[in-house]
Amino acid sequence: MTIRESDxxxxxxxxxxxxxxxxxxxxxxxxxGKREVFRRPAPDADxxxxxxxxxxxxxxxxxxxxxxxxQPVEPETQETTLPGGILLEWYELPPGSPLxxxxxESADIGGRTGLAxxxxxxxxxxxDSPDAETTLREGDTLIGVGTPENCAAFEEILTE
Numbered sequence: 001m002t003i004r005e006s007d008x009x010x011x012x013x014x015x016x017x018x019x020x021x022x023x024x025x026x027x028x029x030x031x032x033g034k035r036e037v038f039r040r041p042a043p044d045a046d047x048x049x050x051x052x053x054x055x056x057x058x059x060x061x062x063x064x065x066x067x068x069x070x071q072p073v074e075p076e077t078q079e080t081t082l083p084g085g086i087l088l089e090w091y092e093l094p095p096g097s098p099l100x101x102x103x104x105e106s107a108d109i110g111g112r113t114g115l116a117x118x119x120x121x122x123x124x125x126x127x128d129s130p131d132a133e134t135t136l137r138e139g140d141t142l143i144g145v146g147t148p149e150n151c152a153a154f155e156e157i158l159t160e
Contacts, residue, residue: 105132114150
């Protein structure tokens, strides 16, 4: 991301932020504290004013965006409830998990817990409908489907 800064004599400063695809955001900070935010859809296009903020409002919004009021935290497991109370959950295989190095067949996750592994996310790739010979690796994210009881049973064997 490229940010260009320039002085606007008698006005303040201008910041041009490349957003990708030729689009830019332009922020003008006036000497009075007023902030103006513009959008430029293409390098040769005119800027379109999107927002104008007072100094106090800009600082409040900036602190919210910066995370001063709320820091999102990704849960250890993600959960989606399907019709009938069935859960779709994501589980990362932690270091030292007894499942690391096992195949889906030898781990017998379905037989031991009732959870069906429907996909595995491995780095930037997704293995959909993994077969029984798929070997589980540390850091894999297993996507499983099952009842809350199936999920709880799987969580127990995940780190035994």
